[in-house]
Amino acid sequence: MFDIRIWSTEGALASAITTPIDILVAANLLNARRQIGSKPVFSWSIESVDGAPIRTASRQIMAVDGKISARGSCAAVYVASPFLETWPGRPGDRATLVDALQRAHRNGALVATHCTGAFLFAEAGLLRHRRATTHWARARELALAFPDIRLSIRDVVTEDGGVICGGAVTSYSNVMLTIIARLAGEELAADVARYLLIDRNRGPQTAYAKKELEQAARSNDAFVLQASNWIKANYWRPFKLADLALSLGVSERTFNRRFTLATGMSPIKFIQAIRIESAKRLLEEGQNSAQDVSTRVGYEDLATFRELFKRETGMTLKAYQSQFATAAAPQP
Incomplete structure (x- = not known):
């Protein structure tokens, strides 16, 4: 069984947490249909910096399973990006996330995020000289702040050296499908995409972008x-x-x-x-x-x-x- 840690802070979209979990639920369901009697292929937990419930962007209160920690092994860490102009919380919270991400990556876990989560990953040094993407509206800001990133803004999802990045907000679905493909195989990821009607070939992000005028x-x-x-x-x-x-x-x-x-x-x-x-x-x-x-x-x-x-x-x-x-x- 592959253990997935879902890390979040205040201000994340509720869907950025729940939709990836729904995708994992579907993966377990479809895998059980293919292999009768098999155990679930994925498990998951939601974690926050202090272990307290998360207030989402819509002000929903979301329960968590524990406190963010890179101690212990996991197959992948997914960070739900906040739906805010800047990362919320205390400076110490951000430092905790950075440290935990670095530890998880060193321990061999896939690390993934979407949208402005790329800024946190860049701060953690995970994107240095790696190919990455982010929300098209924040790409120029990211490139100026971290010029050593090989930014590929056309891509909805990038993967480089065990680091997965998604583009604009709802790319979290494609990010989770990429995690499934890397851990459980391309066939299961394709089955989940078809079952949930997720477009894995969404076309370039730049088609959606409004030029920075x-x-x-x-x-x-x-x-x-x-x-x-x-x-x-x-x-x-x-x-x-x-x-x-x-x-x-x-x-x-x-x-x-x-x-x-x-x-x-x-x-x-x-x-x-x-x-x-x-x-x-x-x-x-x-x-x-x-x-x-x-x-x-x-x-x-x-x-x-x-x-x-x-x-x-x-x-x-x-x-x-x-x-x-x-x-x-x-x-x-």
Whole structure:
């Protein structure tokens, strides 16, 4: 039997704790059907830093089985990420988690998390020079804070050196399926995914991501606000950066430098991000052809836009429209 420790802190989504347990319940059920009379393949326990019940993000009180500790052996540790901007609790709680994670990994357990749990894993040194993912909205922050991580934001789940990371919030389902696959085999994991209707091939996370355009809108620099507002109003038509810079009374070089410093992205990247977000909305309407979308966001050359869209989102225009359109796509 494989023992799974589920560690959590205040502020986790209740589903981030209960859904992984439900997946383990299903794994035991399906394994018993395949091997009549067999014992459960998984056991689990919920643990908190101080052994006290956990108050979830929805303010539900969740009972726990004990206090977090890396003493004793287990097959895997799964950390339910809090649904908060910052990790809750006292600094000592975080230090306890870091120490326990390091010990568990050294003892040979798989260690897994999802979403912003990657920040805790990075602090514990578990992601150094390893491939990892996190929530798409926090990826830039993670990369800046821990530049030695091989961040692969397109991936819903990554695994490297016994460390498993999931992307945005509900990737906890895929994380738990990965744990099942590594401990009990790919066949059982596939059976559980089919039984519970969990998509193991969810496509790249970047298809769901909204580009980080808000930083420009929040800038206190009147120059940057003027530039970003002009771009948002005119992204759909051809223009040159040199002309925009001239209208702002600066050189193109100065414009590039000031805009990049304030927003964290170059003007070209900002324009591309605006155009891609606009294209997503048009594709989601379901009635626009690829050429129409390309033209309406400022690209006469469809081939160029196809390449850009796939590079930035990880999906083709057709695949994105098929997955996210709210109305039937146009017939060819």
